[in-house]
Amino acid sequence: MPSLRRSYRVTVPEDPPVTAFPFLRQDLRRKTSTMLVSTFVGFLINQAKNSKSAQALLGLKNLGNTCFMNSILQCLSNTQSLRDYCLNNSYRRELNSSSRGNGTLMEEFARLIQRLWTSSGSDAVGPSEFKTQIQKYAPRFVGYNQQDAQEFLRFLLDGLHNEVNRVTVRPRGHAEDLDHLPDDEKGKRMWNRYLEREDSKIVDLFVGQLKSSLTCCQCGYCSTVFDPFWDLSLPIAKKGHGEVSLMDCMRLFTKEDVLDGDEKPTCYRCKARRKCTKKFTIQRFPKILVLHLKRFSEARIRTSKLSTFVSFPLKELDLREFASENSTNAVYNLYAVSNHSGTTMGGHYTAYCRNPPSGEWYTFNDSRVTPMSSSQVRGSDAYVLFYELATSSRM
Numbered sequence: 031m032p033s034l035r036r037s038y039r040v041t042v043p044e045d046p047p048v049t050a051f052p053f054l055r056q057d058l059r060r061k062t063s064t065m066l067v068s069t070f071v072g073f074l075i076n077q078a079k080n081s082k083s084a085q086a087l088l089g090l091k092n093l094g095n096t097c098f099m100n101s102i103l104q105c106l107s108n109t110q111s112l113r114d115y116c117l118n119n120s121y122r123r124e125l126n127s128s129s130r131g132n133g134t135l136m137e138e139f140a141r142l143i144q145r146l147w148t149s150s151g152s153d154a155v156g157p158s159e160f161k162t163q164i165q166k167y168a169p170r171f172v173g174y175n176q177q178d179a180q181e182f183l184r185f186l187l188d189g190l191h192n193e194v195n196r197v198t199v200r201p202r203g204h205a206e207d208l209d210h211l212p213d214d215e216k217g218k219r220m221w222n223r224y225l226e227r228e229d230s231k232i233v234d235l236f237v238g239q240l241k242s243s244l245t246c247c248q249c250g251y252c253s254t255v256f257d258p259f260w261d262l263s264l265p266i267a268k269k270g271h272g273e274v275s276l277m278d279c280m281r282l283f284t285k286e287d288v289l290d291g292d293e294k295p296t297c298y299r300c301k302a303r304r305k306c307t308k309k310f311t312i313q314r315f316p317k318i319l320v321l322h323l324k325r326f327s328e329a330r331i332r333t334s335k336l337s338t339f340v341s342f343p344l345k346e347l348d349l350r351e352f353a354s355e356n357s358t359n360a361v362y363n364l365y366a367v368s369n370h371s372g373t374t375m376g377g378h379y380t381a382y383c384r385n386p387p388s389g390e391w392y393t394f395n396d397s398r399v400t401p402m403s404s405s406q407v408r409g410s411d412a413y414v415l416f417y418e419l420a421t422s423s424r425m
């Protein structure tokens with residue numbers, strides 16, 4: 031199938047042979063030899079590229095209530111740029127040895143992705159080594175309790191980011207006030223300040239920037255704040271009748287909010303606490319947009335779940351109306367969904383993912399992987415949606 035060859039290219043990095051650096055410390059040598067092993071993996075990928083095993087249609091074993099983890103891992107495994115970052119070993123050049131986990135979480139994550147994409151045969155992959163690493167990073171994942179998939183995603187991306195952060199020494203805080211600048215310029219400066227501290231492949235892909243505008247109801251003064259976001263948690267819009275759409279949820283999320291009573295902020299111009307309006311717009315759209323539907327009353331202590339059917343487009347989700355400025359880069363295509371079925375107490379997670387080489391959709395239910403029709407992707411179990419910025423709008 032020549033289409034597979036075109037759709038994903040794996041480059042093998044040029045690693046120095048171990049013998050070329052006899053002076054390297056033992057631990058570095060060990061690292062270099064694992065690099066040679068992974069070069070071999072790269073070779074295998076090239077070999078397996080045209081076979082079915084290179085399509086990562088392998089399931090993940092459930093280690094005991096770990097479907098939340100499996101569901102997210104499959105969504106990330108089908109995130110093409112992240113997958114390639116793992117498969118072509120470019121993450122190795124960016125491993126940050128001063129990070130808390132010493133790179134072990136990223137290594138184990140990449141190893142898991144490599145196993146999913148290069149294992150021959152059809153046996154489900156066991157993620158226990160990966161689980162060991164994630165629970166070292168985030169002890170709340172110790173044990174075998176059901177967890178929230180979106181929370182897990184945040185912890186995982188944060189952990190991976192820290193281990194491949196290109197920033198090793200964070201600069202001191204800036205004293206310069208940016209409030210005199212036009213909003214657009216202030217947003218750019220704030221983004222650059224963020225990158226001075228947090229800059230990684232994970233940030234390149236997943237992080238966007240949100241603008242919140244606070245307007246004083248007394249004097250009309252508007253102050254703006256820019257914050258990076260890793261995903262957007264959308265409240266589920268409620269309608270008396272008719273279907274609820276993702277756009278309804280986005281509109282509810284960005285709807286102007288009144289801050290009054292105890293919530294009154296201090297107005298910069300009035301120098302007093304004033305009733306204000308607050309509104310979100312998207313200043314910078316990320317390449318990968320993760321949308322979390324707030325189905326649960328609270329992520330940690332779940333008391334209720336909304337099983338409202340929210341319709342969402344698979345193609346051309348146009349978010350331009352939510353942009354701070356006129357933006358053309360805001361059209362997205364769906365490629366993965368993490369689903370939650372059942373109630374708050376006993377639920378189950380699965381994933382629907384569009385396979386990058388073939389473009390076909392599959393259901394990943396722990397160790398089982400089955401083909402599905404794209405018309406089945408929308409459902410009332412949809413919980414976390416993964417959208418990719420359309421290539422044509424990335425110009």
Ligand SMILES: [Zn+2]
Nearest residue numbers: 246249297300
């Ligand atoms: Zn004011």
